[in-house]
Amino acid sequence: MVNSIEVKDLTLTFGSVSVLKNMNLHVQEGEFIVLLGPSGCGKSTLLNCLAGLLDISDGQIFIKGKNVTWSEPSERGIGMVFQSYALYPQMTVRGNLSFGLKNAKVPQPEIDKRIARAAEILQIQPLLDRKPAALSGGQRQRVAIGRALVRDVDVFLFDEPLSNLDAKLRSELRVEIKRLHNQLGNTMVYVTHDQIEALTLADRIAVMKGGVIQQLAEPLEIYNRPSNLFVAGFIGSPSMNFLKGRTLDNGRAFQFGSTRIDLAGYEGGAVLERDDAILGVRPEHITVSTTPLAGPSLAAEVEIDENLGADSLLWLKAEGTTMSVRVPVEGRLPPGTKVHLGLDIPKASIFDAKSEQRI
Amino acid sequence: MADLSVTAGAMTGPRGQKPKRALSPTNIMLYGTLIVIAVYYLIPLYVMVVTSLKGMPEIRMGNIFSPPMEITFQPWVKAWSEACTGINCDGLSRGFMNSVYITVPSVIISIAIASVNGYALANWKFKGSEAFFTILILGAFIPFQVMIYPIAILLGSVGLFGSLTGLVLVHTIFGMPILTLLFRNYFSSMPEELFKAARVDGAGFWSIYFRIMLPMSMPIFVVAVILQVTGIWNDFLFGVIYSSNELYPMTVQLNNIVNSVQGVKEYNVNMAATLLTGLVPLIIYFISGKLFVRGIAAGAVKG
Numbered sequence: 001m002v003n004s005i006e007v008k009d010l011t012l013t014f015g016s017v018s019v020l021k022n023m024n025l026h027v028q029e030g031e032f033i034v035l036l037g038p039s040g041c042g043k044s045t046l047l048n049c050l051a052g053l054l055d056i057s058d059g060q061i062f063i064k065g066k067n068v069t070w071s072e073p074s075e076r077g078i079g080m081v082f083q084s085y086a087l088y089p090q091m092t093v094r095g096n097l098s099f100g101l102k103n104a105k106v107p108q109p110e111i112d113k114r115i116a117r118a119a120e121i122l123q124i125q126p127l128l129d130r131k132p133a134a135l136s137g138g139q140r141q142r143v144a145i146g147r148a149l150v151r152d153v154d155v156f157l158f159d160e161p162l163s164n165l166d167a168k169l170r171s172e173l174r175v176e177i178k179r180l181h182n183q184l185g186n187t188m189v190y191v192t193h194d195q196i197e198a199l200t201l202a203d204r205i206a207v208m209k210g211g212v213i214q215q216l217a218e219p220l221e222i223y224n225r226p227s228n229l230f231v232a233g234f235i236g237s238p239s240m241n242f243l244k245g246r247t248l249d250n251g252r253a254f255q256f257g258s259t260r261i262d263l264a265g266y267e268g269g270a271v272l273e274r275d276d277a278i279l280g281v282r283p284e285h286i287t288v289s290t291t292p293l294a295g296p297s298l299a300a301e302v303e304i305d306e307n308l309g310a311d312s313l314l315w316l317k318a319e320g321t322t323m324s325v326r327v328p329v330e331g332r333l334p335p336g337t338k339v340h341l342g343l344d345i346p347k348a349s350i351f352d353a354k355s356e357q358r359i
Numbered sequence: 360m361a362d363l364s365v366t367a368g369a370m371t372g373p374r375g376q377k378p379k380r381a382l383s384p385t386n387i388m389l390y391g392t393l394i395v396i397a398v399y400y401l402i403p404l405y406v407m408v409v410t411s412l413k414g415m416p417e418i419r420m421g422n423i424f425s426p427p428m429e430i431t432f433q434p435w436v437k438a439w440s441e442a443c444t445g446i447n448c449d450g451l452s453r454g455f456m457n458s459v460y461i462t463v464p465s466v467i468i469s470i471a472i473a474s475v476n477g478y479a480l481a482n483w484k485f486k487g488s489e490a491f492f493t494i495l496i497l498g499a500f501i502p503f504q505v506m507i508y509p510i511a512i513l514l515g516s517v518g519l520f521g522s523l524t525g526l527v528l529v530h531t532i533f534g535m536p537i538l539t540l541l542f543r544n545y546f547s548s549m550p551e552e553l554f555k556a557a558r559v560d561g562a563g564f565w566s567i568y569f570r571i572m573l574p575m576s577m578p579i580f581v582v583a584v585i586l587q588v589t590g591i592w593n594d595f596l597f598g599v600i601y602s603s604n605e606l607y608p609m610t611v612q613l614n615n616i617v618n619s620v621q622g623v624k625e626y627n628v629n630m631a632a633t634l635l636t637g638l639v640p641l642i643i644y645f646i647s648g649k650l651f652v653r654g655i656a657a658g659a660v661k662g
Contacts, residue, residue: 048555051555051559052558053555053558053559072558072561073555073558073559073561074558074559074560074561074562075561078559079559080555080556080559082552082555082556083552084550084552084553086550086552086553086555086556087556088553088556088557088570088571089575090574090575099557099560099562099570100559100560100561100562103560103561103562103566104561147556147560151560159552
């Protein structure tokens with residue numbers, strides 16, 4: 001398959017600070033890539049580099065096989081949607097949609113045709129003659145998406161498009177963006193710090209930190225087999241439980257405090273014996289029982305019980321470490337209860353504490 | 360027990376909107392100070408208006424605060440069209456037109472250039488743009504007096520000394536630092552994503568300036584106009600130095616009328632002349648002040 005976007009050895013430095021470090025990224029045609037990471041990880045910077053809004057220090061960028069490293073933003077065949085919508089306030093919706101086309105000297109009948117199509121897809125026909133000030137947040141963002149749509153480009157770039165919306169609208173527009181992607185089949189690069197958006201929208205997620213892509217994989221792969229400690233801790237809410245200990249018996253067991261946990265069934269590499277290891281188990285991969293369990297388990301005491309509506313979170317203390325466990329509402333237990341935690345080892349991750357890499 | 364006392368308190372205690380006292384100590388202090396300051400500023404204006412409407416015999420009676428017994432507009436007519444400066448006896452009218460010829464082009468040219476400067480410095484940063492900006496701002500802090508003589512020589516060497524063109528040039532240049540600062544800061548405060556969106560839409564330097572930035576920056580243009588019109592209209596120093604007798608602006612002519620040593624001091628004419636000179640900035644301020652408020656309000660709803 002053709003690479004829609006290809007980033008080769010991209011480096012960006014501001015003075016002595018390097019924001020993006022020797023980055024390589026291949027995005028296939030029609031793929032939905034989400035750049036995910038905490039603030040300051042360089043995800044928006046990378047997007048701005050793809051758009052041509054920032055001059056890069058080194059490397060190359062190809063879009064649809066064309067080297068666009070030195071091209072103007074408008075020549076790159078991209079459409080961009082911004083967090084603050086960035087609609088031109090003095091123009092009507094129609095004016096906003098046609099501004100880029102007029103700059104590109106597209107003939108008027110073609111402009112009308114494209115606006116009509118975009119308005120139909122996004123259901124903004126009744127809004128075409130209004131000014132942005134007269135629109136709600138969701139409508140504004142729709143228009144902003146429309147502005148990328150009318151450009152008739154292969155690549156859409158989204159810079160945290162839903163961050164300014166309230167929770168309800170956000171989930172509505174999220175679905176709409178997904179539907180748009182299915183309908184149009186464009187390549188989309190989407191920047192967000194919201195892992196729910198990332199997990200639901202992406203074909204592949206690039207988790208970034210410190211200007212480096214930590215892991216680039218399908219959402220479930222990232223969720224189930226995080227490649228390092230950072231990705232493991234960043235994805236999932238509440239965060240993965242990390243148990244610090246060491247591995248024994250050539251990697252067949254894990255010593256956590258005074259508890260020995262059998263690692264039979266672990267789906268990773270050769271664990272071997274390590275003095276500094278971390279066993280990571282997600283809150284949803286732990287079962288709680290008041291009676292002793294047969295499999296790998298751990299004694300703990302309930303500290304706090306949080307009701308989330310659909311399910312419940314138990315915060316417990318085991319061997320001096322605070323852990324969280326997701327349980328069904330009927331599984332709630334009062335603080336102080338002594339319990340046994342059953343760990344789902346096949347779904348767990350083991351990390352080397354020094355290199356922070358998954359084993 | 361605790362429940363009962365809470366209920367009792369709720370029945371008898373404060374309820375609804377908190378009452379506001381008109382004559383609270385805070386209000387007395389606040390309005391008292393405001394009134395004193397307002398009076399302090401208005402008394403000189405009152406004296407000027409009243410005096411300009413009196414005849415000379417009434418003024419000689421010496422009571423400057425008393426309202427005119429007989430209102431006369433003769434001093435205003437005289438100040439505008441008859442008062443003598445040197446050999447010319449056509450009042451302020453000549454100076455008024457000179458001031459218009461100086462102010463209008465100076466204001467338009469300086470704002471046009473400074474707004475593009477500010478836009479470029481805010482949105483199209485180039486290597487050394489910050490240094491350039493710093494040097495420009497430094498210009499705002501250098502006392503005019505230092506530059507008077509060098510500028511006189513410069514103007515003389517290009518043959519513009521004593522001409523309106525020369526004076527317009529001087530005003531344009533001297534307005535540049537502060538206006539550029541004003542525009543740069545305004546454009547910097549505009550959302551950067553708007554500029555980015557326009558670039559993705561293929562708009563260039565001038566297209567973004569005229570189509571995106573300009574329509575959004577009416578308030579700052581009004582501020583710049585107020586600043587420049589008042590500054591240039593009220594200028595005396597440059598007017599007296601860089602123009603010549605026939606081309607003196609209104610302020611210089613006012614000075615010549617008021618300070619003429621021949622004959623009796625006509626206080627009423629002087630007052631009327633001063634009020635006439637101050638009228639233009641005042642009118643500009645009243646008209647554009649309203650626009651200014653409207654501009655700010657329009658920006659606020661955009662959200």
